[in-house]
Amino acid sequence: MNRVAVIGTGTMGRGIAQVSALGGYEVVVYDVFEQALANAITLIGASIDQGVARGKIDRETAVAAKARLCITHSLDEAAQADLVIEAVPEDLKLKQDLFARLDAVAPRHTILASNTSSLSINSLAGSTHRGDRFLGLHFFNPAHIMKLVEVITGDDTSAETVAAAAEYVARVGKTAVFCKDTPAFIVNRVARPFYGEALRMLGEGVADVPTIDRLLKSVGFPMGPFELIDLIGCDVNLSVTQSVYDAYFQEPKYRPHPIQRRMVESGRLGRKTGRGFYDYQH
Amino acid sequence: MKVIVVGEIPFLTEVGQVCLAAGHETHLYLAEDMQSAQENGRLWQQLSDADVAIELYHESLSDKRQLLRALSQGLSARALILSSALNSSATQAASWLDAPQRVVGFAVLPPLGATGVVELARALQTADAALAEAQAFWQEMGWETAVVADGPGLVRARTVCCLINEAASAVLEGVASAADIDQAMRQGANYPRGPLAWADYLGLDAVLGVMQALFAEWGEDRYRPSPLLRRLVMAGRLGEKSGIGFYVHKAKP
Known part of the structure; x- marks a missing residue:
């Protein structure tokens, strides 16, 4: 496997393109939005330069990686890669249409992968005729820093496809974990109680925000739940919680907490608005 | 101070180590050994002049109740009872005893360092003085305390x-x-x-x-x-x- 295509040049797409180029792959990026595509190479280059400045990437590697990056205005051309990784917005219809088109023009051997964090891999694979060469590659944000990739297998994903994906993940310097296609996969699911219990304890008056954060940091969590929600954004945190809850057909243990909605409706979204569970303006 | 610690691995050994390192006269008892009359007798002999009894038993609620009752019967009226509020609220633990005002709930989560933060919770029955003594006990060992509301597991x-x-x-x-x-x-x-x-x-x-x-x-x-x-x-x-x-x-x- 030599050529990787990344569809979508948002934060995740750019991060995936960056690590793929640094891992030695020829990378082609595509975006339906011309302006985003035009900016992508500059932004990825700047991010690689930042890695050099921080001593994380050596200069030669950076130059070589940048030389391996290019853009294309043609989705059909992007589809010619050995591995196509989709990182477009989380919309089932949008992704299914995209994969149906990629499937129609891609060579037989091409593996199609989705970076979805919330949609079913089987639901996406169903829009193609290559369920055996289809899987999820869930990178974490920021993709050029976070070490983990969840490799999600659909019902039809072949062992060869999983092995090829594992090799790709290792070559881009990440750790792969293997996961069945179930809602929220591993991390987004298992982490739910970290937020959910904190919100419930706050609601019950067990302790205040700084105390709950301090206690959880005292056993090794790098950030307390409320600090983390403020960083992620209360709106994003609520929408992830809601989507896991809905994906499990309103399983009560995943139910969002009224405090989450109140934070969002009052515009206290966290660091990005200057106020969330903490005040960042002073 | 004379401290009695009863519980199971790893809580018993880790909390015991904290008390020993602080220079307390510390007596450790494995909860499962309390079935033996001999071990029970050994514990009983140490209770009457103990200052603090720490219970860390998390499996069976009925055994926890039995253990706490045995401790409270052997301890003097001035002794402090710290009950691990992991598998019961402090209020529930206190409800089993004749002198519930001397019970304070607490929680630590191994692995523990030499110092750290201990969570303390007052049962509805806990006397103000007992909570203050519990705070002082941990603070004198170099630990920070966080008083939180009672309930299983605390935070x-x-x-x-x-x-x-x-x-x-x-x-x-x-x-x-x-x-x-x-x-x-x-x-x-x-x-x-x-x-x-x-x-x-x-x-x-x-x-x-x-x-x-x-x-x-x-x-x-x-x-x-x-x-x-x-x-x-x-x-x-x-x-x-x-x-x-x-x-x-x-x-x-």
Whole structure:
């Protein structure tokens, strides 16, 4: 496997393109939005330069990686890669249409992968005729820093496809974990109680925000739940919680907490608005 | 001070170590040995002049009750009883005793450092003086205290055991292997330990005790213990202390 295509040049797409180029792959990026595509190479280059400045990437590697990056205005051309990784917005219809088109023009051997964090891999694979060469590659944000990739297998994903994906993940310097296609996969699911219990304890008056954060940091969590929600954004945190809850057909243990909605409706979204569970303006 | 600590591994040894390091005259008793009349007799002899008794027993509620009652009967009226509020609220623990005002709930979550933060919770019955004594006891050993509202698990064990329970559900459903789930949580969410390795360290019986207590207290689905956790405990696979839990550990001699 030599050529990787990344569809979508948002934060995740750019991060995936960056690590793929640094891992030695020829990378082609595509975006339906011309302006985003035009900016992508500059932004990825700047991010690689930042890695050099921080001593994380050596200069030669950076130059070589940048030389391996290019853009294309043609989705059909992007589809010619050995591995196509989709990182477009989380919309089932949008992704299914995209994969149906990629499937129609891609060579037989091409593996199609989705970076979805919330949609079913089987639901996406169903829009193609290559369920055996289809899987999820869930990178974490920021993709050029976070070490983990969840490799999600659909019902039809072949062992060869999983092995090829594992090799790709290792070559881009990440750790792969293997996961069945179930809602929220591993991390987004298992982490739910970290937020959910904190919100419930706050609601019950067990302790205040700084105390709950301090206690959880005292056993090794790098950030307390409320600090983390403020960083992620209360709106994003609520929408992830809601989507896991809905994906499990309103399983009560995943139910969002009224405090989450109140934070969002009052515009206290966290660091990005200057106020969330903490005040960042002073 | 003379301190009596009764409980199970690893809580007993870790809290015992903290008390010893602080220079207290510390007597440790393994809870499961309390079935033996000889061990019971040994404990009984030490109680009358003890200043503090620390109970750390998390598996069976009826055994916890029996243990706390035995402690309170042997202790003097001035002694302080610190009851681990992991598998019962402090209020429930105090309700079993004739002198409930001397009981203060507390919680630590191993592995412990030399110092750290202890959670303290007052039972409805706890006297102001007893809470103040409990705070002073830990602070004099170099620990910070955080007083939180009473309830099973207090803040940290409640959160961590719910994470463990969710991870166990994912294993049961075949989402991923225990090792991959732990790896995912360490590297994808920067957790200090994988939840299942943490469970093996704490003891699956202790984790199950916390979940059962939360489920009994709130009656909510979110606290329903994972059947896998229950089965592992039934099979005696309690984690590191029994050589096998979610992982296989070195066999204990």
